[in-house]
Amino acid sequence: NDSILKNEANPNNWASQLGNYAGQRYSPLNQITTDNVKNLQVAWSFSTGVLRGHEGGPIVVGDVMYIHTPFPNKVFALDLNNPGRVIWKYESVQDPTVIPVMCCDTVNRGVAVADGKVFLAQADNTLVALDAKTGKEMWKAKNGDHTKGETLTAAPLVVKDKVFVGISGGEFGVRGHLTAYDTNSGKMVWRAFSTGPDADVKIDPSKTMMMGKPIGQKDLGVSTWPGDEWKRGGGTTWGWYTYDPALNLIYYGTGNPGTWNPTQRAVDKDRAKSDNKWSMTIFARDPDTGEAKWVYQKTPFDEWDFDGVNENILADINMNGQQRKVLVNFDRNGFAYTLDRATGELLVAQKYDPTVNWATDVDMKTGRPNVVDKYSTFANGEDKNTSAVCPAALGTKDQQPASFSPDTGLFYVPTNHICMDYEPFSVSYTAGQAYVGSTVSMYPTPNSHGGMGNFIAWDAAAGKIVWSRPERFAVWSGALSTKGGVAYYGTLEGYLVAVDMKDGKELWRFKTPSGIIGNINTYTHNGKQYVAVLSGVGGWAGIGLAAGLTQEAGAQAWHNAVHPGHTEGGGVATAGLGAVGAHQSLGEYTQLGGVLTVFHIPDQK
Numbered sequence: 001n002d003s004i005l006k007n008e009a010n011p012n013n014w015a016s017q018l019g020n021y022a023g024q025r026y027s028p029l030n031q032i033t034t035d036n037v038k039n040l041q042v043a044w045s046f047s048t049g050v051l052r053g054h055e056g057g058p059i060v061v062g063d064v065m066y067i068h069t070p071f072p073n074k075v076f077a078l079d080l081n082n083p084g085r086v087i088w089k090y091e092s093v094q095d096p097t098v099i100p101v102m103c104c105d106t107v108n109r110g111v112a113v114a115d116g117k118v119f120l121a122q123a124d125n126t127l128v129a130l131d132a133k134t135g136k137e138m139w140k141a142k143n144g145d146h147t148k149g150e151t152l153t154a155a156p157l158v159v160k161d162k163v164f165v166g167i168s169g170g171e172f173g174v175r176g177h178l179t180a181y182d183t184n185s186g187k188m189v190w191r192a193f194s195t196g197p198d199a200d201v202k203i204d205p206s207k208t209m210m211m212g213k214p215i216g217q218k219d220l221g222v223s224t225w226p227g228d229e230w231k232r233g234g235g236t237t238w239g240w241y242t243y244d245p246a247l248n249l250i251y252y253g254t255g256n257p258g259t260w261n262p263t264q265r266a267v268d269k270d271r272a273k274s275d276n277k278w279s280m281t282i283f284a285r286d287p288d289t290g291e292a293k294w295v296y297q298k299t300p301f302d303e304w305d306f307d308g309v310n311e312n313i314l315a316d317i318n319m320n321g322q323q324r325k326v327l328v329n330f331d332r333n334g335f336a337y338t339l340d341r342a343t344g345e346l347l348v349a350q351k352y353d354p355t356v357n358w359a360t361d362v363d364m365k366t367g368r369p370n371v372v373d374k375y376s377t378f379a380n381g382e383d384k385n386t387s388a389v390c391p392a393a394l395g396t397k398d399q400q401p402a403s404f405s406p407d408t409g410l411f412y413v414p415t416n417h418i419c420m421d422y423e424p425f426s427v428s429y430t431a432g433q434a435y436v437g438s439t440v441s442m443y444p445t446p447n448s449h450g451g452m453g454n455f456i457a458w459d460a461a462a463g464k465i466v467w468s469r470p471e472r473f474a475v476w477s478g479a480l481s482t483k484g485g486v487a488y489y490g491t492l493e494g495y496l497v498a499v500d501m502k503d504g505k506e507l508w509r510f511k512t513p514s515g516i517i518g519n520i521n522t523y524t525h526n527g528k529q530y531v532a533v534l535s536g537v538g539g540w541a542g543i544g545l546a547a548g549l550t551q552e553a554g555a556q557a558w559h560n561a562v563h564p565g566h567t568e569g570g571g572v573a574t575a576g577l578g579a580v581g582a583h584q585s586l587g588e589y590t591q592l593g594g595v596l597t598v599f600h601i602p603d604q605k
Ligand SMILES: O=C(O)c1cc(C(=O)O)c2c(n1)C(=O)C(=O)c1cc(C(=O)O)[nH]c1-2
Pocket: 055, 103, 104, 105, 107, 152, 153, 154, 167, 168, 169, 170, 171, 236, 237, 238, 255, 256, 307, 393, 394, 398, 399, 538, 539, 540, 541
């Protein structure tokens, strides 16, 4: 889209949620440096008036900043010339019965701004285009039905004259898809499903590439499932989308296959026959037609809820003396993948947390993980209770987007160090009800370096951690790297932290009003650099506070609702699909509340 390309070429803006189409979350601004970042102070702040988890971040185009909130998905256009003055406010009316079918808090990962419009994907499946000047609705499209468990949390992506949205509901047996709408009219242009026949998935087995050659076999999106389980097959698309204008390809990943109980998704005792395609898959598609150019499935036959939706960062890096156009993905399953983004060829797959134990490695010929039987939750065709699987379902990294700096050639990655016990059980499908089929409890990784989170620098050519800093809780905020040599991330306690990109040394930290699960952004206004972040604890990691699940009674009620008819294993340890137990002490450090905080270095008097 020309307006996005123009906005992102000007470093004074923060043009899109991930900073640019490549998803790098890097800024060439360099007024704030490793030397002066210690002088950073609050310039202004703004309360959104909404509690619960604030993901995503502000967009800045020219003199206007756009921010959004979790349900009911308010949008504010704020005047940077009169900081915090509300130019317009959009507030939708949504059916609150959408809230109980949102798995992981009522989050929203932000708006897209293009062609004088602001695009918002509302929780209730409404995609709306607003006039960027006035906030008036221009058109609305309906992308799903929350009575079937479908919701929206992802930030839309605009490419040329199309806006792309995914779908959430992998915990409700939703069948995932990515859908393109016309930016001018809101009319659907194409929809590509994540499971089912090739025609629905927009795969041509004679052309779509997998591991360097055409897929060959037909309709794997059907034959790798028992019966018609693919219709409840998950593979939802609630993560981030990136785009390479030169290759004309969009990239995104699909989530967990249907129920978390693997046995119900098995066609055979042999797990290798039940890939549950195309869940857990990176897709490269032509944005004009939706056709899949290549695919790569990271976790065939998932047994742990390692959704494969994390951002695919596009970077040009040096590999063995050669510049290569790669795509780098830090998957929930604990492996970081480097692929050729034109062909989908797998170049590197290495653990980005050494405590990851469910697989020893990835076979570079087949692209498949070598699963360790002990940590499998499926044995001889049956459910198996398994303990001490690392990472937990929260993943080594979840939705919190990483950053790539072209200056250092390194990736800066917010991560989790949490393990789990996993007890699968049979569950029957009812539209609109949870289809989870597993009781999970999570806890800090044993023998870890200290905390449940880690902020790391990663070399994607070598597949190695360069440096690493522990944090008390999962690092659930998106990272930012800058030309000034400073990288930023937020913590669940609410600290905004600035570190030296060279060695990870802490240079500055500030306690914002609530836990940070938003993404740090930077921009220039009137020639001066600012750093901006949304606080507001929540998301899956903070679901205990966000949904009031930290007390025994609330936690038990949650268990009864999510696991109907399954009485075992309720209470705080397993509430919030296991996340509450791990983060039980979070309330000692922070409480709910959505606030934007903007920082600067005050002028010398
Ligand atoms: O399967 C799905 O459709 C789905 C949706 C979402 C979501 O939309 O937020 C999450 C997840 N799964 C999920 O597995 C997960 O770990 C998760 C974390 C978060 C968050 O915002 O903190 N959302 C989601």
